[in-house]
Amino acid sequence: MLKKFYKFIILPYAIFLLYLMFFGMGRLQYEDNIVRIKPIVSTIWFVQETISWLDIIRIVLGNVVMFIPFGFLGWIFPQLKNLKNLVITFVSAIVIVEALQYFSRLGVFDVDDVILNTFGVFLGWQIKRVLETKLSKFVVE
Structure with a gap:
């Protein structure tokens, strides 16, 4: 039942x-194309420059949590059950999205986003594994 809901x-x-x-979130087009390619630096800068802890949690944690569902893609695409294949496919896709943000200037190409989003996918994959191994009789099918 959970797999059917997920597919839907x-x-x-x-x-x-x-x-x-x-x-979303009041995003406007930047005047310049912006690239942030030093890992972790832009996240540290964001935390240092942001007054509101709520904003920090919302953005940093959101970049992880919002991507957890993609860790379950193996339920739809059997070749993505393997973590390595899932991560390679996801990183390829998210780099394209980040590049589109850069070229459209409707966002920033930020390597930290790629890292945080991929970590979310990894967490999702781990959750999926737990569901499949420990709760398969009740939840997965």
Whole structure:
């Protein structure tokens, strides 16, 4: 039952997430194309420059939590059950999205986003594994 629900909800969820990444939360087009390629630096800078802990939690944690559902893609695409294949596929996709943000100037190409988003996928994959191994009789099918 959970797999069926996931198959039904993941595409609209992905579209909603893309909307947020390009247009949501009052996003405006930047005047310049911006690239942040030093890992962890932009996240540290963001934390230092942000007054509100709520904003820090919302953005940093959001970059992880919002991508957890993609860790379950192996339920739809059997070749993505393997963590290595999932991560390679996801990183390829998220780099394209980050590049589109850069070229459209509707966001920033930020390597920290790639790292945090990928960590979210990894957490999702781990959660999926636990569900499949410990609760398969009750939850997964």
